[in-house]
Amino acid sequence: MNAPTPWSVHAWPPLLWQAGRSAQLHWRHVGTCVTQPGSHDAGSAGQTLWAGTGDSGEAGVAWDWVQIASDVVAMADPMSVVSNLRLVGNGGEVLTALQSARFLNEIVHALPWQHEVQRALHAA
Numbered sequence: 270m271n272a273p274t275p276w277s278v279h280a281w282p283p284l285l286w287q288a289g290r291s292a293q294l295h296w297r298h299v300g301t302c303v304t305q306p307g308s309h310d311a312g313s314a315g316q317t318l319w320a321g322t323g324d325s326g327e328a329g330v331a332w333d334w335v336q337i338a339s340d341v342v343a344m345a346d347p348m349s350v351v352s353n354l355r356l357v358g359n360g361g362e363v364l365t366a367l368q369s370a371r372f373l374n375e376i377v378h379a380l381p382w383q384h385e386v387q388r389a390l391h392a393a
Contacts, residue, residue: 275300275316275331281353284326288356288364288372294321294328296380301389310339313390317382328354330376334386342386347374 286294299318307313313336321328330352333345344350350373356364364372 275302275318276351278318278329278331278351278353281329282326283353283355284328285357285363286323286325286328286354288358288369289375294323296321296376298380298382298385299329301382301385303389303393306393307336311336313393314345315386315389317386317389319380319382321376328352330354330373332377334382336386336390340387342383342390344374344377347377350374350377 296319299320301315301317303313303315305312305314314333316331316333318329318331321330330350332347332350334342335345336342348367348370350370352369352373354369354373356369356372358364358368
């Protein structure tokens with residue numbers, strides 16, 4: 270990957286963000302890497318990193334993925350999305366990691382990340 274490592278998102282400045290407002294961030298693919306090559310049909314694994322820019326700054330989300338079949342990839346652990354977003358609830362409280370997981374997964378679900386992973390697999 271010619272981009273920052275996915276887990277470097279921890280070092281990005283924290284960005285307070287209202288939970289559920291992810292559509293206001295303009296997301297772009299930063300990089301995807303294959304960390305464990307498998308067979309052509311399945312078994313590969315890796316990481317992907319996306320950044321979103323908004324009026325308040327830049328957010329990052331990163332996660333591990335696994336290849337289940339030749340054309341099927343999935344998040345390795347939906348509870349382990351790394352982000353510098355500090356999500357805030359309706360009452361102004363900072364959400365816990367468990368509470369934030371739902372919103373981070375909504376962000377991931379809206380991104381075309383499987384396409385980027387397939388491109389990385391074909392390039393590997």
